[in-house]
Amino acid sequence: MVKEIICTICPIGCHITVKGEGDNIESIEGYTCNLGLEHAKAEFSHPVRILTTTVKLESETSPLLAVRSNKPVPKQLIMDCMEEIKKVKVTPPVKRYDVIIKNICGCGADIVATGSIE
Numbered sequence: 550m551v552k553e554i555i556c557t558i559c560p561i562g563c564h565i566t567v568k569g570e571g572d573n574i575e576s577i578e579g580y581t582c583n584l585g586l587e588h589a590k591a592e593f594s595h596p597v598r599i600l601t602t603t604v605k606l607e608s609e610t611s612p613l614l615a616v617r618s619n620k621p622v623p624k625q626l627i628m629d630c631m632e633e634i635k636k637v638k639v640t641p642p643v644k645r646y647d648v649i650i651k652n653i654c655g656c657g658a659d660i661v662a663t664g665s666i667e
């Protein structure tokens with residue numbers, strides 16, 4: 550398998566090509582520094598993302614509450630996490646960083662509020 554990765558560690562945005570299968574990496578080309586090399590290895594074998602979205606809010610002033618994961622979530626669990634998040638309806642008051650869903654999908658990340666609602 551060949552994966553083209555645009556490094557997001559710095560604004561240069563090097564285009565990195567990784568060849569391999571699963572955890573077995575055969576070659577990595579296109580990176581400029583070791584940060585990019587490590588990023589490409591992780592992105593090839595175990596890609597993760599900070600999940601940012603909204604949950605329903607029981608409020609007359611605002612229907613949605615912005616939330617995010619407090620740690621990166623494995624990319625293959627993003628859709629499962631979204632299904633869990635869709636089921637939640639939050640009742641104010643909510644403070645910034647309040648945990649909305651603990652250990653979502655068992656991945657170790659919590660979904661937390663990114664703002665406060667009275």
Ligand code: SF4
Nearest residue numbers: 556559562563581585
């Ligand atoms: S490989 Fe290094 S220089 Fe290139 S985008 Fe990534 S961090 Fe920046």
